[in-house]
Amino acid sequence: DTGVSQDPRHKITKRGQNVTFRCDPISEHNRLYWYRQTLGQGPEFLTYFQNEAQLEKSRLLSDRFSAERPKGSFSTLEIQRTEQGDSAMYLCASSLRTDRTDTQYFGPGTRLTVL
Amino acid sequence: AQKVTQAQTEISVVEKEDVTLDCVYETRDTTYYLFWYKQPPSGELVFLIRRNSFDEQNEISGRYSWNFQKSTSSFNFTITASQVVDSAVYFCALSEAQSGGTKKLTFGTGTRLTIIP
Numbered sequence: 567d568t569g570v571s572q573d574p575r576h577k578i579t580k581r582g583q584n585v586t587f588r589c590d591p592i593s594e595h596n597r598l599y600w601y602r603q604t605l606g607q608g609p610e611f612l613t614y615f616q617n618e619a620q621l622e623k624s625r626l627l628s629d630r631f632s633a634e635r636p637k638g639s640f641s642t643l644e645i646q647r648t649e650q651g652d653s654a655m656y657l658c659a660s661s662l663r664t665d666r667t668d669t670q671y672f673g674p675g676t677r678l679t680v681l
Numbered sequence: 682a683q684k685v686t687q688a689q690t691e692i693s694v695v696e697k698e699d700v701t702l703d704c705v706y707e708t709r710d711t712t713y714y715l716f717w718y719k720q721p722p723s724g725e726l727v728f729l730i731r732r733n734s735f736d737e738q739n740e741i742s743g744r745y746s747w748n749f750q751k752s753t754s755s756f757n758f759t760i761t762a763s764q765v766v767d768s769a770v771y772f773c774a775l776s777e778a779q780s781g782g783t784k785k786l787t788f789g790t791g792t793r794l795t796i797i798p
Contacts, residue, residue, distance in 0.1 A: 599785065608685075608772050608788030609726070622785070655724065661784075668776065668784035669716070672726035 568592065570673035572658050578679045579648055586644045587676045591660030598641050599670060600633060602626065603655040612656075615641060616663065648680045683708045685775050687789035694763055695797045702758045702792045704773030710734075715749065715756045716774040716786065726772070732756060760794075768796045 571590045579585050591598050596617050601609035612631070614622045617638040627633075630648075635641040645652055655677050659670035684707040694700045706715065717729040730740065732749050740747050744761045760767055770793045774786040 597784075601786075606790070608774070608790050609786070610788070611785040614785060657726065659726075668714075669728060669731055670784075670786060671728060672718075674723065674725040677724070 570658055570660050570671055572656075572673040572676050574676060575674060576677050576679075578681065580681050581650060582647055584644065584646045585648060585678065586642055587656055587658075587678075589641045589643070589658030589660075589673060591640070591658070592662075592671060594662065595660035595671075596638065596663045597661040597668065597670075598635060599659040599661075600641070600643055601657040601659065603657055603675070604653075609657050612643075645678075648678075650680045653678055653680045683710075683713075683775050683777070683787040685773050685787055685789035687773055687792050689792045690790070691793045691795070693795040693797055696765060697762050699759060699761050700763055700794065702760075702771050702773075702794065704756045704758065704789060706754050706756065706773070706775045708775060708777075710777050712777075714776050714784075716776070717747065717756075717758050718772045718774060718788075720770040720772060720791070722769070729758075763796045765796045765798050768794060770794070 573588045598615045600612040603609040611624050612627050613633050615635040618635050630646045633643045655675045657675045659672045661668045661670045686705045713734045715732040718726045720726050746759045748757045770791045772791045773789045776784045776786050
């Protein structure tokens with residue numbers, strides 16, 4: 567089984583620029599989650615998709631953040647007008663709907679540094 | 682609101698010693714799931730175990746064991762005969778179990794475990 571993949575693994579950008587991250591879930595996993603992890607903290611939930619529908623967004627997800635999952639497969643997370651406070655690791659996870667425990671399997675993450 | 686507390690920020694033990702990582706949780710849900718994940722230096726979160734709130738049977742997997750006590754809202758993780766490869770940050774997490782709901786994970790702040798050779 568191929569695991570969750572994320573691209574890029576690292577991104578350095580200047581404040582004010584837009585960035586986009588991609589997540590490819592485990593095939594046949596129809597649930598996809600985005601989390602953000604800052605240094606020394608546990609991951610925090612950002613948003614959740616079931617197939618192509620975005621069903622929940624955290625209050626952490628400001629208007630500058632947008633996520634899509636157009637065909638229910640891969641997902642993108644875009645941050646517009648980046649700020650230094652956006653520097654973090656962005657983690658993607660996927661799970662299978664028929665798994666009632668909804669165990670989430672994580673990708674390697676995209677580390678964002680905003681200068 | 683759900684909350685997970687991992688009071689131990691960092692632990693260091695000498696190789697082959699046993700070590701226990703503590704996890705205390707808070708939830709108003711009567712049914713929920715508990716998880717442990719390992720985050721090695723590479724950064725990827727690795728799933729270790731999940732537990733249902735209605736199943737308090739403890740579990741052992743090789744050198745790993747988990748002690749779930751609903752009465753004290755704790756889900757502790759013990760590594761027996763620790764090895765250098767066990768060095769990582771370990772996270773405890775909690776999710777609701779109601780069907781149809783988002784099963785987002787609420788994580789603790791993690792415990793950094795260092796095994797000294």
